[in-house]
Ligand SMILES: [Zn+2]
């Protein structure tokens with residue numbers, strides 16, 4: 001009841017910018033000047049989306065993708081995982097600041113529409129799921145919230161319950177090797193029902209932050225093992241290695 005009232009009040013008030021706190025003058029809480037001033041990604045690897053920052057690359061592929069490409073086809077982000085984006089994403093996730101999540105997702109939806117202009121958009125959005133234990137403590141799945149915005153502003157349906165996290169895992173950030181991160185996620189995800197994506201040939205997997213790619217990779221392997229499918233990963237922020 002109280003949260004409903006709070007939500008109604010929030011909607012009735014002019015949206016204060018999540019960066020400068022002034023009235024944003026728009027239908028989301030990020031004023032034009034602050035949106036323009038937020039950090040931007042430079043040239044990125046065409047495959048894994050990591051910023052190249054002048055590092056060795058060949059035909060816009062980073063050295064790791066040249067050695068061993070990920071299972072997914074591409075990874076795109078609205079922002080680099082840098083200040084103030086890291087703090088903003090943290091407030092969205094850990095302090096339930098839905099105004100922040102919504103506003104950053106609106107910027108992501110613009111990038112999404114621009115990327116697919118002239119080419120076919122994915123048929124379905126798949127949010128990276130949380131295990132029920134984590135969902136209970138956080139109260140919401142941040143990827144679902146991002147998908148809600150992408151669906152309404154990009155016109156692509158979200159399948160909210162097809163992909164499930166069936167095993168609770170340790171935080172990926174606590175693992176200090178690629179092998180440990182990989183085995184931490186072994187058997188952690190499942191498609192339910194298993195044939196849910198059988199007529200789908202192009203999917204966008206949506207996450208808040210992509211860092212080591214272990215999660216995107218584990219889910220992409222699960223999907224690719226079942227069918228031939230283009231998998232594009234989309235996130236609010238891409239961390240550099
Ligand atoms: Zn502002």
Ligand SMILES: [Zn+2]
Nearest residue numbers: 045048062065
């Ligand atoms: Zn790469």
